[in-house]
Amino acid sequence: MIKKYFIPTIYIKNYRTLNLEKLREYGIKVLCIDVDNTLVPPHTANLDNDAIAFIQRVKDNGLLPVIISNNTEKRVQGVANQVNVDFYSFSCKPCKYNYIKILRDTKCTKNEVAVLGDQLVTDILGGNRMNFLTILQDPISDIENTSGKITRKIETKILATLSKNESLKKGTYYDNM
Numbered sequence: 001m002i003k004k005y006f007i008p009t010i011y012i013k014n015y016r017t018l019n020l021e022k023l024r025e026y027g028i029k030v031l032c033i034d035v036d037n038t039l040v041p042p043h044t045a046n047l048d049n050d051a052i053a054f055i056q057r058v059k060d061n062g063l064l065p066v067i068i069s070n071n072t073e074k075r076v077q078g079v080a081n082q083v084n085v086d087f088y089s090f091s092c093k094p095c096k097y098n099y100i101k102i103l104r105d106t107k108c109t110k111n112e113v114a115v116l117g118d119q120l121v122t123d124i125l126g127g128n129r130m131n132f133l134t135i136l137q138d139p140i141s142d143i144e145n146t147s148g149k150i151t152r153k154i155e156t157k158i159l160a161t162l163s164k165n166e167s168l169k170k171g172t173y174y175d176n177m
């Protein structure tokens, strides 16, 4: 059971290496992107050039990027506005409600949505509960905000279990799409 909920479809080091063409060919239309430690380090307000270029690359590949975060409206809106994408804040991932909202707003089906994030307990669990394609990346910094610290602690325990049976190992990247 733990495997079903916590194993991402794809595990990459960083969004820069994400094969967006392949996602599009697979039928993905919407990419839900986490903010903290996925696009930008916590407590940093501005996206760097790599993050801005990535969002543009998502758009250029015909996918719709949306930002979904557990952080506050002020922070998430500030990030989303820099790249002109829709955002969903206070999402309480792994809760489903904002993912359901995204399905409704984009008029997409579950198999047309992918989730990209840096945490098993929020992004990957939430996406897997929705039966979305899930993409895990390594966090872009060692700094965590308060909620991130808690979920990362839980994640460490889950990772220990998953790495025992070789299901998921930190730094062993794969693509099971």
Ligand SMILES: [Mg+2]
Binding pocket: 034, 035, 036, 037, 038, 117, 118, 119
């Ligand atoms: Mg995150």
